[in-house]
Amino acid sequence: MIKADYPVAIITGASRGIGAAIALLLARRKYKICINYNKNQLAAQDIVQQIEKIGGAAIAVQADVADEEQIVRMFSVVDQKLGQINALVNNAGILFPQTSVEHLTAARVNQILQTNVTGTIICCREAIKRMAYKNGGIGGSIVNISSRAAVLGSPHEYVDYAASKGAIDTITTGLALELADQGIRVNAVRPGIIYTEMHASGGEANRVERLKSKIPMQRGGYPNEVAEAVYWLLSEKASFTTGTFIDVAGGR
Ligand code: NAP
Helix, strand or coil: CCCCCCCEEEECCCCCHHHHHHHHHHHHCCCEEEEEECCCHHHHHHHHHHHHHCCCCEEEEECCCCCHHHHHHHHHHHHHHCCCCCEEEECCCCCCCCCCHHHCCHHHHHHHHHHHHHHHHHHHHHHHHHHCHHHCCCCEEEEEECCCHHHHCCCCCCHHHHHHHHHHHHHHHHHHHHHCCCCEEEEEEEECCECCCHHHHCCCCCHHHHHHHHCCCCCCECHHHHHHHHHHHHCHHHCCCCCCEEEECCCC
């Protein structure tokens, strides 16, 4: 076990994009990190190496957050290798090629909900078992990565994905209230349009370029700009903040 002098964070989907930026920022601020990933082991290992180069501690753990058993296994690996967790960032999320609701299938919608919503709830459950006062824990902080899509609805692109992020907002509100006297704060960050590979999954790698003139600040956002908001919410600087949302979206 790595000695537990520093806070321990699990970041789901941290091999790339926003999750990787959160992992690198938290490592610079002395967190020990579990880099969760699903398929891209090389990318996850690369983030671990970048963290080790700056003197931090990280492990990469494969687990598909759509699979309850794999989540349970990931938390138990973290117990053994990093120690008691204090922070969970539910960042892993998927979307599929842009389309309208009239072309959606149940299989596609269910896959999105299982990954984005069920995965978040099950990760929260495992964190609560370890962090809540009533379970012998010392408290902690959870940040859910939602999206401005939860508010805007993503018409003709991915209403199914937007709906999953609406659920994340509701989970954040409900869970914050459930855990307010258990030493666990629960908040969410709603990114706007951010430069990552996710837009390629939606079938439009250059989506940020197409839409940036519609963003009041006239540009897309960068993963590290989202990471700073996550870090603040996790930290003791946000000690009286729970059940709240930070939009990191350039005004859109
Ligand atoms: P991304 O570049 O596509 O990266 C997705 C990450 O999630 C990867 O690390 C991937 O792992 C992991 N992942 C995917 N499915 C997984 C699963 N079933 N189990 C575990 N990990 C899984 O995405 P991103 O843009 O950084 O998005 C991160 C979060 O921000 C998502 O929740 C997304 O909805 C939200 N968001 C993004 C934007 C944006 O404009 N980019 C805007 C609003 C909200 P592998 O490398 O192994 O595939």
